[in-house]
Amino acid sequence: MFGEFNLIDKYFSARQAQRKDVHLTLGDDCAIVKAPDNVRIAISTDTLVAGTHFLPEANPAWVAHKALASNLSDLAAMGATPAWVSMALTLPHIDEAWLEPFCHAFFELANYYNIQLIGGDTTKGPLSITLTVQGFVPQDKVLLRNQAKVGDWVYVTGELGDSKAGLDVILAPEKRQEPFAAELEQRHYLSTPRILAGQALLNLASAAIDISDGLISDLGHILHQSQVGVSLDVNCLPMSKELRQFAPSIQVAQQYALTSGEEYELCFTVPAQNKGTLDSALAHCGTKVTCIGQIRPQGVFELLNNGQKLDWALSGYDHFKEVK
Known part of the structure; x- marks a missing residue:
């Protein structure tokens, strides 16, 4: 037996x-x-x-x-x-x-x-x-969520939104007809852990978190624990060409990038004095990084589009929402 x-x-x-x-x-x-x-x-x-x-x-x-x-x-x-x-x-x-x-x-x-x-x-x-x-x-180094300071720059690794698009394909079979549906479904499952990038950030970043519940939610943990706010430029969000063609509009693609859960990219903050050395420090990782905003005083949470504030009401991934 x-x-x-x-x-x-x-x-x-x-x-x-x-x-x-x-x-x-x-x-x-x-x-x-x-x-x-x-x-x-x-x-x-x-x-x-x-x-x-x-x-x-x-x-x-x-x-x-x-x-x-x-x-x-x-x-x-x-x-x-x-x-x-x-x-x-x-x-x-x-x-x-x-x-x-x-x-x-x-x-x-x-x-x-x-x-x-x-x-x-x-x-x-x-x-x-x-x-x-x-x-x-x-012994004397670790990336935490509670050390972001006003003036720090906000970065993410990789590209955002593909995992949510892939989940849409899984839950709605009719979306398999959309461009790049099969590629996005695969990306929902096959993320790349940013191990080397995380190690390189030990000497550069002030705070970090992985994006498992969506950028909006996970960056919110940094803001809460560091007692700071943020301004984000939605035009700076890194998105794949596949997501841009899958989504019905650029605004929908941007909202995917802000709320997509289970991305497993890193969101991190970098003091201004370390910004210039970031690209060279991460060059050996082969990991794309993008600056998407800046840390502001506590109570500020802005989504900007060409300097104009957006009133999008967004939330991240909900683990108590079943996919069956």
Whole structure:
């Protein structure tokens, strides 16, 4: 009979080379690891649930990528270097046709970022994946949300809005006829964690966060914790040519860029004295960065279009809105 331990042995054991800082991994009650000297450990946990974060019939390889990439993005937002991950996988039943592509994609991404699966749990129930990632940050450096200052410049990595457009395609099959629908659907699942960019920002940024609930919502966390405000220029929002052609108007595309959840790009603030060195510091990352606004005194929240204030009422991604 194919049970839990057969599943672990076949799909999760001996899939990776062992890191030197991992002393004991799968197969015992606990993993045993050792952190290097002069670092602190950054830890993040996220859950993906079928019907909330992905459709049950979604490509399992894409689901695996999304699960791990979203967790790695949390490490990137702190400037951390990935090290270890634990997984709790709940399955309605053992489905080898689902597990094989899921595990192949998971370990492919894990190996790329040199993060080792060190433990977890498997159980029967509604399909969900919970990951806990751990990484290293230097003893005296970390990116936080509460250090933005008035006058700092606001930046984002990559391009925004594609994930929301992809989700629209998933939820409304008639939109598969729109330009670049297939590409945008894929981008909803296959984000790129900005690990190298986060590490480079340790010496440059005053505050940072990853965009998981939409730029409006996530930048709002920086504003709240730093007790500041912001002015954003919607004409500066970086958007792909695919989104521009998919959206019915440039204004709709801009609103997608402001509210798109599960982008897993970074939003960060940079003091004026560091602005000139930003491009050269990030050149080795191959990551596009765009200045989209500036930090203002607390209470100011402006969306501007050619200097004119917009009255758009926008909100970010809602995790309690199901996608099934």
